[in-house]
Amino acid sequence: MSGLGDHIRNSQVWTSIFRPGSPMRADGGDSPRNRAYVVMNNVLYHLHPVKVKRHGVKLSYTLCLGGLSFFLFILLTITGIFLMFYYRPTSPQAYIDMQALATDVAFGQLVRNMHRWGAHIMVLAVFLHMSRVFYHGAYKPPREFNWVVGIILLLLTLLLSFTGYLLPWDQLALWAVTVGTNMAAYTPVFGDQVEFALLGGVQITADTLLRWYVLHVLFLPFIITIFMAVHFWRVRKDGGISGPL
Amino acid sequence: MAELPEHLQKRAAEARAKASGTPSPDAAPAAPPSGNGAAGNGSGGNGSGGPGRDLDAEAAQYGVPRALLERAMFARARKDGTAVPQLVGAGAPAASASAGTTAGAGSTTVTTSAPAGPPPGVRTQRLLTVVKAGAIQGTTREPTDKVNVWPHLLAIEFVALLGMLAFLTLLSAFVDAPLLEFANFNEQPNPSKAPWYFLGLQELLAYFDPMVAGVIIPGFGLAALAFIPYVDRNPSVRPSDRKLAISIYTIFFMAAAVLTIFGSFFRGPGFNFTFPWRDGIFFDDLLTILGHE
Incomplete structure (x- = not known):
């Protein structure tokens, strides 16, 4: 059996998939060189540098909050795509689809639960990440602008969560969003215009549902992805994780 | 074996001769300076300051610029504390003239030490200031205690991810x-x-x-x-x-x-x-x- 395993791991197909240094390869044993290659030769891992300051890997320093926020975003994207297969943003079909998710779709209820609770946890994680960064003074030069990008990401996270809040099209969704958008109407000078643009009318209708659906599944994820890319890139460019206290 | 250039072979032959005790132009004996050491100037390579050297001839012979030979000669003399060999030939007059002057004055040491001024044909420069090399943008890093992301950080992240997922x-x-x-x-x-x-x-x-x-x-x-x-x-x-x-x-x-x-x-x-x-x-x-x- 080991002979077959070696044969596969030395095959051209296998070595073309796993780049040099990968532990999956026959020559991917543990060495300082391969440890560097693992990070450099992987599209996902090379978000990281090859090496980080020792204090940066201490759990008590970051509590993994930024990474968990990112992971929750990915998880919400995956579960959200699953939900999109079964959801139509029209009235009353949206509500019927929600009921069907709970009764007819395999794992539908579980995935919807994960999407909703995950969204709440992500809001919390992003907020706590911001507080962690503040208490470490990690926004100080040269990281000032990345803090600003982080505030934008916090705002976008709240907007993503809030636009998703309407989509179940039940009493909770309708009236929570009513309360929220009523506040936006008090914006000085152009409050009515803001509310009209948000709702796609003077009050919440099925048009609002479609508008918030597009914001929720396309527009805001698109924007937040761009800002996340800038955020991660600036973490690296501004000298990696901030210093110890 | 590759053909060695002629001047290198000649130099090697001279070095061999020097090693075997035969006097050669380079072998300046560590003779104590004496008042008349430099007196036999211009007579053709038998002064006590060492055999005279015809730098022009050597330059032509070895294909080395005369100025370099001269500089090497003075440097060696200064380093070893030995007498500067007498110069003969076309390049000699200036040096031998100065040597003759000091010798005539009865000096015992001056002629054998390195001359105060630079020898003719040697350019000297004064060091005004030292500008330390440094990039406009700092590229050197402070040495910090670092660990490999794989496996130290990725393992932690993976566990955190699994914990959150669970x-x-x-x-x-x-x-x-x-x-x-x-x-x-x-x-x-x-x-x-x-x-x-x-x-x-x-x-x-x-x-x-x-x-x-x-x-x-x-x-x-x-x-x-x-x-x-x-x-x-x-x-x-x-x-x-x-x-x-x-x-x-x-x-x-x-x-x-x-x-x-x-x-x-x-x-x-x-x-x-x-x-x-x-x-x-x-x-x-x-x-x-x-x-x-």
């Missing part, structure tokens, strides 16, 4: 997300509450004008958050140096938390004050978690 899956397996009745525009639930992260703002609405509570406070709050790095000019990251900044942030953090908790649990029908343990919880998302539905 927690979320278990929570979702046991607690269903709320789904109330179909949206009804004619029947407003009492109380109507915003999502929990906006409940702090909704709580503010109970105290302030909607424009203040709903727009100005959150707007200025966000702007203030974004401007923190530009307002806080204190370079230190040590908590003991940042008492004011930490106090202000903590006050606002706690205020937001208290307002949110208050709006979530202590506001009942009509958004009036209530005790959750007396009148029940009016917070739909949490109700499902607590299993009241």
Whole structure:
């Protein structure tokens, strides 16, 4: 059996998939060189540098909050795509689809639960990440602008969560969003215009549902992805994780 | 074997001769300086300062510029503390003239030490200042204690990811997300509450004008958050140096938390004050978690 395993791991197909240094390869044993290659030769891992300051890997320093926020975003994207297969943003079909998710779709209820609770946890994680960064003074030069990008990401996270809040099209969704958008109407000078643009009318209708659906599944994820890319890139460019206290 | 250039072979032959004790032009004997050591100048390579050298001839012979030979000669003399060989031939007059002058004055040491001025044909430069090499943008790094991302960081991240995934899956397996009745525009639930992260703002609405509570406070709050790095000019990251900044942030953090908790649990029908343990919880998302539905 080991002979077959070696044969596969030395095959051209296998070595073309796993780049040099990968532990999956026959020559991917543990060495300082391969440890560097693992990070450099992987599209996902090379978000990281090859090496980080020792204090940066201490759990008590970051509590993994930024990474968990990112992971929750990915998880919400995956579960959200699953939900999109079964959801139509029209009235009353949206509500019927929600009921069907709970009764007819395999794992539908579980995935919807994960999407909703995950969204709440992500809001919390992003907020706590911001507080962690503040208490470490990690926004100080040269990281000032990345803090600003982080505030934008916090705002976008709240907007993503809030636009998703309407989509179940039940009493909770309708009236929570009513309360929220009523506040936006008090914006000085152009409050009515803001509310009209948000709702796609003077009050919440099925048009609002479609508008918030597009914001929720396309527009805001698109924007937040761009800002996340800038955020991660600036973490690296501004000298990696901030210093110890 | 490759053919060696002729001048190298010649030099090697001379070195061999020197090693075997035969005098050669390079072998300047460490003779003690003497008053008449330099007196036999110009007579053709038999002074006590060493055999005379015809630098022009050597330059032509070895293909080495004369100035370099001369410089090497003086340097060697200075290094070894030996006498400078007498120069013969076309390049000799200047040096031998000076040597002759000092010799005539009865000096015993001057002629044998290195001359004060540079020998003819040698350019000298004065060092005015030393500019240390350094890039405009700092590229050197302070040595820091670093560890490999793989496996040290990636392993931690993977465990954190699995932990979060497990927690979320278990929570979702046991607690269903709320789904109330179909949206009804004619029947407003009492109380109507915003999502929990906006409940702090909704709580503010109970105290302030909607424009203040709903727009100005959150707007200025966000702007203030974004401007923190530009307002806080204190370079230190040590908590003991940042008492004011930490106090202000903590006050606002706690205020937001208290307002949110208050709006979530202590506001009942009509958004009036209530005790959750007396009148029940009016917070739909949490109700499902607590299993009241």
